[in-house]
Amino acid sequence: MSEPLRVEKIREFGLYIGQEDPQLNGLMKALAVWLDVPMAFVSIVDNETQFFKAKTGFDGEEIDPEPSFCNYVVSNEEQLLINDALKNKQFKDNPYVTDAPNIRFYAGVPLKLDDVTVGTVCVLDTQPHNFSDEELESLSHVSEHVSQYLTLSLKHQQLVQERSFIDDTPAALIKWRYNMALELQYVSANMSTLFNIPSDQLRDGSKSFEDFLDDKGRKELNFLLSNHLAGVATSEAQFRLIPVKGPERWVKLLSKSFYDPEGRLENIHAMLIDNTANRYFERRLNEANQQMRLVLEASARRTILREFEQFIWPHHYLQRSRTDQRTQPTRCFQRHTEWPSPYYAILRFTDSFTR
Numbered sequence: 001m002s003e004p005l006r007v008e009k010i011r012e013f014g015l016y017i018g019q020e021d022p023q024l025n026g027l028m029k030a031l032a033v034w035l036d037v038p039m040a041f042v043s044i045v046d047n048e049t050q051f052f053k054a055k056t057g058f059d060g061e062e063i064d065p066e067p068s069f070c071n072y073v074v075s076n077e078e079q080l081l082i083n084d085a086l087k088n089k090q091f092k093d094n095p096y097v098t099d100a101p102n103i104r105f106y107a108g109v110p111l112k113l114d115d116v117t118v119g120t121v122c123v124l125d126t127q128p129h130n131f132s133d134e135e136l137e138s139l140s141h142v143s144e145h146v147s148q149y150l151t152l153s154l155k156h157q158q159l160v161q162e163r164s165f166i167d168d169t170p171a172a173l174i175k176w177r178y179n180m181a182l183e184l185q186y187v188s189a190n191m192s193t194l195f196n197i198p199s200d201q202l203r204d205g206s207k208s209f210e211d212f213l214d215d216k217g218r219k220e221l222n223f224l225l226s227n228h229l230a231g232v233a234t235s236e237a238q239f240r241l242i243p244v245k246g247p248e249r250w251v252k253l254l255s256k257s258f259y260d261p262e263g264r265l266e267n268i269h270a271m272l273i274d275n276t277a278n279r280y281f282e283r284r285l286n287e288a289n290q291q292m293r294l295v296l297e298a299s300a301r302r303t304i305l306r307e308f309e310q311f312i313w314p315h316h317y318l319q320r321s322r323t324d325q326r327t328q329p330t331r332c333f334q335r336h337t338e339w340p341s342p343y344y345a346i347l348r349f350t351d352s353f354t355r
Helices: 001-013 024-033 070-076 132-169 192-194 199-202 213-231 276-312 317-320 323-336 341-354
Strands: 037-044 048-056 080-082 107-114 116-125 171-178 182-185 232-241 250-261 266-273
Touching: 001 116, 024 037, 024 048, 024 116, 024 132, 037 070, 037 107, 048 232, 070 080, 070 107, 070 116, 107 132, 116 132, 171 192, 182 199, 192 199, 192 266, 213 232, 213 266, 250 276
Parallel strands: none
Antiparallel strands: 037 048, 037 116, 080 107, 107 116, 171 182, 171 266, 232 250, 250 266
């Protein structure tokens, strides 16, 4: 395994000097008691030093990796068992044997993260031991558990960071779990700051999300959830949120459902986005469009009326008619222009005067 790849994996998992894990420290203490040794480590070997993610029976934070037993395990990616270092030709002159901590017994197995060997899980003693193959195999199982623990810790840390990021965004998250019925599983903390909806009351069940919707909103939400129950993977809805305090908010809800291998609904994840400003602009735009339509219709009627007065009605008839007679056709035409279409008005008007 190349050193750059190992160092990259160490950085990816956030393993640094001086960041021991209390849970793993407890595991190493139990391991040392179980195997009757004074020292047990979870060691990490990078390109410059060897440090400890967990340890018991040793006070230092790091050591020189070059002569260390753990460096041999990492470099060769194999187990190492030395029952008595003074009788081992390869390690009898090792400075960690001839000087502090005066190691006589060492048993170590590789610690792998994503199949990359980054360190060891090992036990040590200043006295010789007769370590069995079964005990060495048990040490390998411990290493596997440590690897799983570090992987889960990384995922947990990433999840914490993601939720922290979400709490600072203009979108709230809400999740439902299906267990014979839909149950609220998670609400992001920013539900309170964005929409004045108490997220703590939603979490403890004293309030339901539907309590902050009107009748139309409840129907929209129930329709969306029923679609997911029927197998629809993604959906969206818009409705009003009515908080206890503060103004009402229009929200857009974007949802995605997750199913088990047999197609049964497991979870529904939804994102709530404040859509109040968009609804306001949509309403203003619709009002402007309506006003523009009325202006255009009125303008079309006035244009037709002028053309009628100038060209359609015979000029000689208007001149010979009395004033009231000259205005009668115009009044009649205006009545006909109340019809939705100006062109239909002309037809109606022409028909009325040709009878």
